[in-house]
Amino acid sequence: MSTQSVVTAIRVLEAVSDNQPAGLSELSREVDVPKATVLRMLRTLGELGWVAQSEAQAGKWVLTNHAFAVASRGSSGSVIRDAAMGPLNALQLDTTETVHLAVPDRGYMLIIERLDTPHVLRAFLPLGSRLPMHASSTGMAYLSAADEAFVDDYLAGPLEALTPQTVVDPARLQAMIADTRARGYSINEQGLSTGITSIGVPLLGSGGVAAGSISISGPSSRIVPAKYQEYGEAAAGTALEISRALGAFSTKGY
């Protein structure tokens, strides 16, 4: 790989992101690069306005909002977001529950948009959250549309349990994926966060490959089994509309 100082800098940046607020020695260990080099990177990134020393704790480094500003323009303006926002807005108004738009990122589902419920009791998932695929309805929905090799690969990796309800058994997860495929939507009952239930549906991009997913989520007291089908079908309809806009079923082109 060329331009290794750039590689080091980005690895430092990601390490800061993962360990905020992070100390110098800690980062040095994390990216396995001498402290002097890490410090030089931090200072350079600092001059560029991407990281800064924490005000609260001197010597600890944090990402700045500027990094967020630059990177946000990645997902906004993206094809999938533009295609999704209209239908998603309608889905939110229809169901009155919180809806999310998620795309895959290195084995996690990355939440790139959210439209809130008006209910007083609401779950809160900041944008940019990364959810394990097996522990979220968006993730299971995505897996149900992803190719087999990817799924097997994912299920072979270590699967963390986030709550007592999180399913981590690969065989059971395979069965759940099959159910999702048959039913058209995934259901996650408190597997991500206690007291939260959500329903997910995959989105297909051009060529019909899995591109992301959408979900409806809320407190388990409101998202009860009696509503699963209604919400699942509503989300599936919305997803179909988005997938169509993404050219999933287009015959011209390929």
Place this chain on the structure above:
Amino acid sequence: MSTQSVVTAIRVLEAVSDNQPAGLSELSREVDVPKATVLRMLRTLGELGWVAQSEAQAGKWVLTNHAFAVASRGSSGSVIRDAAMGPLNALQLDTTETVHLAVPDRGYMLIIERLDTPHVLRAFLPLGSRLPMHASSTGMAYLSAADEAFVDDYLAGPLEALTPQTVVDPARLQAMIADTRARGYSINEQGLSTGITSIGVPLLGSGGVAAGSISISGPSSRIVPAKYQEYGEAAAGTALEISRALGAFSTKGY
């Protein structure tokens, strides 16, 4: 500045962000670096998963979601966001209008959080949007709490008009900032986007320095002058609560 290849790489990254989807020559001109170097940077950033060639247009580069995922953790987990979310949630429920949380970033206001209105007619501002300070209620609120030198400096720069209603005259803007200070909240009537009105209030961080702002916004048909005072005072109350949590009025420490 040291580690210049890193500087170049980041500048390329920011240029991609600003010009998406961006071509090689375009980027080369933008950052004033030879094409060969820009290309090397793009490839390195590509291997790291931060940029990729656009699927739609070969040879055009775009930011990936991974960049978003890494950088998102900058604002989430930040002191201001944590302090703001609770009170902001209450404010949204109270007013039923969309509320925003914004922080300054290089002369713009950066939207880092949003809580949606349940109304069918709703404005939509993606997170990560950067708004000119003089054209937004969040920006004017921030300016009303910023120190004089900063304000003068900002008003001296070129001020773009986003709509026919955008005020760009420095003298008038100074007067509006004074009004905001006296009143406790800023009002922006269609200066950012036609048909949208919003009310902003500054947030103070530790030591009482301007740290960001919050706003209530919606269609001008709903956010009418008769409601300005009610919303302004509600937002001011919320802002006070947040500023207090940020240690703006703390006597210990300084």
Place this chain on the structure above:
DNA sequence: AACCAACGGTTCATCTAGTGAACCAGCGAC
């Protein structure tokens, strides 16, 4: 149909600029 200018991408000799082992000073635990 011949031209031109711009595009994305490649090459390679030059020498700048990034590296990292060894080094401080300061702090808290025991």
Place this chain on the structure above:
DNA sequence: GTCGCTGGTTCACTAGATGAACCGTTGGTT
């Protein structure tokens, strides 16, 4: 008092970044 950790500094060495000049294509003009 001293050990082990922290954040931070120094500097000789050479690995690795640089950029002018190049190529093959494409799309618009005349």
